[in-house]
Amino acid sequence: MTAVLRALSSPRAWQATFHVVAGMFLGATTGAVIWGAGVLWWAAVLSLVEGPTGYWMLPVLYVAVAVLGPLAVPPCVQFFSALQRERFRVLHGVEIAAPKHDSGTGWRRAFRPWTTGSTWRQFAYHLLAPVLGGLGGVVVVLCWAAPLLVLLWADGVTGPWNFLWFGGAAVLLLAAPWVARGIASADTAAARRLLGRDHADELAERVESLARSRADLVAAADTERRRIERDLHDGVQQRLVSLALNLGMARAAFTDQPPEVLEVIAAAHDEATVALAELRDFVRGLHPAVLDDRGLDAALSGVVARAPLPVRLHVDVARRCSPSIEAIAYFAVSEALTNVAKHAQASRAEVVAERVGDRLIVTVTDDGRGGASVDSTGTGLRGLAQRAAAVDGSLTVVSPLGGPTTVTVYVPCE
Amino acid sequence: MRVVLAEDSVLLRAGLTKLLTDGGFEVVAAVPDADQLLTAVDAHRPDVVVVDVRMPPTHTDEGIRAALVIRRQHPKIAVCVLSQYVEERYATDLLSVGTSGVGYLLKDRVAQVSDFLDALRRVAAGGTALDPEVVAQLLVRRRDDPMRRLTPREQDVLRLMAEGRSNNGITAVLKVSNSAVEKYVSNIFTKLDLPPTDADHRRVLAVLKYLGT
Structure with a gap:
């Protein structure tokens, strides 16, 4: 009471x-x-x-x-x-x-x-x-x-x-x-x-915030790769060149030393040279500086030129896309061409990168034996498909047995 | 021979200065960025400029752009560009202003002391020195039918010609006789339908032009 x-x-x-x-x-x-x-x-x-x-x-x-x-x-x-x-x-x-x-x-x-x-x-x-x-x-x-x-x-x-x-x-x-x-x-x-x-409003907002944070993550990872590339370029690479240079000068100067000494200097010089070459390949795989400097066309020219088979390249991207999008397109082509060289037994390939509206479409076609898929072992395509998906893009592989194989990347490019 | 050197790494600037001095060059200025390079070139009028690609302030391609300015303003001054990585696009830019007195080499090459000094002397004398990696990239741009008619040996010779080497240089690298090299060269010019020429640098010009630079 x-x-x-x-x-x-x-x-x-x-x-x-x-x-x-x-x-x-x-x-x-x-x-x-x-x-x-x-x-x-x-x-x-x-x-x-x-x-x-x-x-x-x-x-x-x-x-x-x-x-x-x-x-x-x-x-x-x-x-x-x-x-x-x-x-x-x-x-x-x-x-x-x-x-x-x-x-x-x-x-x-x-x-x-x-x-x-x-x-x-x-x-x-x-x-x-x-x-x-x-x-x-x-x-x-x-x-x-x-x-x-x-x-x-x-x-x-x-x-x-x-x-x-x-x-x-x-x-x-x-x-x-x-x-x-x-x-x-x-x-x-x-x-x-x-x-x-209502529920739809809240979901829409949540989707928007998730998309934003996901894009931020992709951009952050990219920035980090750039930073590491720059640090290596300004630090280790320069030191290693300097080391190789000094060893080279020693090798040229001390010709009157006993053979054992000369051998050690020569071995050290050769090792330093090999290390430089390996580091250069690694750094390029991390992030190609030319991509930032000159854009997709120049960077893809480099990739295509390095491919061990004839590749026709056509790039039509009037206005540049964001750095993370360019990086995805670049690495997709690089990876696809590596796969073509390793697995496809192709005699030639073609790379086309086009901007259509607010999309960047990149296709890599080869005349090889086909049978590839995103999940094929030993290919980095899965990781690239995930990277493309992270920016609301996609990477698809069409590869019937007997070929031809086409890898297509769609990414937004605003 | 008088050299102006531009390289932002203190360590390498010192190393290169020593290398060049020991190699008989006179380093009249060693500077850390492109602006100072252009000032030094105007002041000293050197025979050859050795320049790094990535330098302050933006750490992108200032070296290439400075090289192009020097090539245009002082066609007599030879320029040798050094870089941690070589790009076909940069090579095309450099060669677009002319192929004599131009070098574009990977920085690693400085460790092969005598080869590097030879290349630099060649460039200073109005010749060409392209890194084998650059040439490889240029070659794959032209993988067409006439190229396929070349034998593997002739392709080797073409590659060395594109790097800017003389007949003697090619003879030394391939370890074949001088007359054999002359024969390869004439075969290449016939198969690729290039105008025959004896002068080394005009030969490089023809080859590079064929390679589409």
């Missing part, structure tokens, strides 16, 4: 009550505007359909209302929704995230809200708010005020029925905290559904 009495003075009950009562007034105001606008618009449309009569300004007015009404309502709806969300935040401590509004230009932008579900859901809330919200508000106020009302109303009433009235009023008062909280909860549930984001 004490719990029930304590509930009467609990902050939550009063908070819910204020919230519901505020909702009643706010809903009545916003609802009046929305309903009023709806009625006006409907009247204007009906008048136009029926055939307007009277003063010539009237049809103009009808047309203006019929056309401008739908333009004016969405901003109103959004403003009212913001007010309602503010009511939930301040009076009820509930955060409701606003749905995203598409931005566009001109007429598209003006009518766009009517094509989205969220506008209609908000519209529904404001249409229902004066009815259901008002009803809820009245019920809550009645519950709290029941004893007072009975006192006022039962002034002249005598007899046994009095107890019934007072009893009922007491029950209503005791129930008031729960009624208020119940109605506030129902209001909250409705607002979350109608004023907040």
Whole structure:
């Protein structure tokens, strides 16, 4: 019993009550505007359909209302929704995230809200708010005020029925905290559904953020490869050249030394030279500097030139793509040509890189024996397919037995 | 012979200066970037410039661009470009301004001291020195039918000609007689339908032109 009495003075009950009562007034105001606008618009449309009569300004007015009404309502709806969300935040401590509004230009932008579900859901809330919200508000106020009302109303009433009235009023008062909280909860549930984001909105946003972070990761990995390439170029490679140079000079200068000494110097010199060549190949495989300096055409020329079979190259990329996209295209061609040389037994190959709209399409075709696939062991195509997929691109291999084989890379290039 | 050297690595700049001095060159200036290189070339008018490709400030292809400026402004000054990696595109750019007095070599080659000094002397004397890797890249650009008519030996000779070597140089590398080399050379010129010529650098010009640079 004490719990029930304590509930009467609990902050939550009063908070819910204020919230519901505020909702009643706010809903009545916003609802009046929305309903009023709806009625006006409907009247204007009906008048136009029926055939307007009277003063010539009237049809103009009808047309203006019929056309401008739908333009004016969405901003109103959004403003009212913001007010309602503010009511939930301040009076009820509930955060409701606003749905995203598409931005566009001109007429598209003006009518766009009517094509989205969220506008209609908000519209529904404001249409229902004066009815259901008002009803809820009245019920809550009645519950709290029941004893007072009975006192006022039962002034002249005598007899046994009095107890019934007072009893009922007491029950209503005791129930008031729960009624208020119940109605506030129902209001909250409705607002979350109608004023907040729906599942699709949230998913869309999540997809967008995932795509962005994935692209960032790809770019970060690329930047890292560039940094390592640069560090090796400026550091180890220079030192190694210097070392080989000194050994070379020693080898040329100390010809009068005993044969054992000369042998050691010669061996060290040769080792240093081999190490340089290996490091050069490794660094180029990491990231070809010419790709950044001169773009895809120049870098692919280098790859094609190094291929141990005749390769025809055609590059038509008027505007350069982003560095990570160029890198994917470059390594795809490099890997595909390596595979052609290793496995295809082809006599010639062709590389075509073209920009079509906002896509970069790269194909590598050979006249070999076919039978290759992305999953073929010993090929780096799988990794490249994953890299392409990471930027919303794709890498496909079409390779029937007997050939020919075509590796196609589609990547976005904005 | 007077040399201006441009190389951003302090270590290598010192090493190359020593190598060139020991090799009988006079290093009149050794600078760390392309701007200073152009100033030094204007000031000293050297016989030959040795330049690294990647230098400050952008660490991309300043060396190549500086080389092209020097080639245009001072056609008499020979330029030898050194790089950690050779690119067919850079070679094409360099050779587009003329094939005499041009070198484009991998940096590794400096370790083969006498070969490098020979190449540099050749360039300084108005000849050509292209890295075998560059030539290989140029050759594959022209894998067409006339090229297929060459025997493997003739292809070797063509490669060495494209590198800028004289008959004597080719003789030394292939270890064949001088008359044999002359025969290969004349066969190549016939098969590729090139105008016959005796002068070394004009021969290189013909070969490189054929290779499409």
